[in-house]
Amino acid sequence: MMPLPSSDASSDNATPVYLLPGWLDSDPDHWQSRWERQLGHVRIEQSDWEWPRRGDWMARLDEVLVADPRLEQTPAVLVAHSLGCQLVAAWAAHSQHTGRVRAALLVAPPDTEREDMPPQLHNWRPIRRLRLPFPAIAVVSSDDPFCAQERASQMAADWGARLVLAGPRGHLNTASGLDDWPEGQALLATLCSEAR
Incomplete structure (x- = not known):
């Protein structure tokens, strides 16, 4: 387990960074939206934010990564x-295109197997638990309303x-008051520098 950094480091500008929001997308004050505006990271848009279908979202991610020619030389970091x-x-x-990703920053993974998950998320069961083929950091809150810390730690x-x-x-979102979330930017910088 690594500590949450307090550095104001930012990611390497040469590394393509793709933002993957959760259900209902990230609102304008969310740290992901702030990173998109301030740091130029690219949000992957989904066709349906309200009733997300796992297969559709996976296909969209594949489509975007395959279409980016930069990733042949410099794999992306997913946030x-x-x-x-x-x-x-x-x-x-x-x-078949996991080689186009060098690392991932995973923030507040939800427990989609919980009984109280809304019906829109039922098709995200069971949770895929295979080891990722690239380095990753998972950031977990102790009082996330959508996932117990123990469950999130086990997923990680x-x-x-x-x-x-x-x-x-x-839930490490706008309501958490993270603003630009410099600690998250430092974690992203760590991933970009380590996963070369």
Whole structure:
């Protein structure tokens, strides 16, 4: 387990970074939206944010990564929040193009197997738990309303991701008051520098 950094480091500008929002997309004040505006990272748009189909989201991620010629020389880093984390796990378990990704930052993975998950997310069961074929860091909150810390920690272990405990920060979203989330930017910079 690694500590949550306090550095203001930013990611390497040469590394393509793709943002994978969760269910209902990331609102304008979400740290992912701020990174998109301020740092030029690219959000992968899904055709249906309200009723997300796992297969459709996986196909879209594959489509975007295959279409980016930069990734033949410099693989991307994926920055996922919430359901985006489950997308990374499911995609990596099935895609033939995982070589186009060098690492992933997985923030607040939800427990889609919980009984109280809304029906829109039922097709995200079972959770894919295969070890990821690239380095990953999973950031987990101790009071995430969508996943118990123990469950999130086990997912991180199954995926082979280094675990970062963020403390009681809710779902690590806009309501958590992260603003630009410099600690997350430092984790992203760590991934970009280590996974070369």
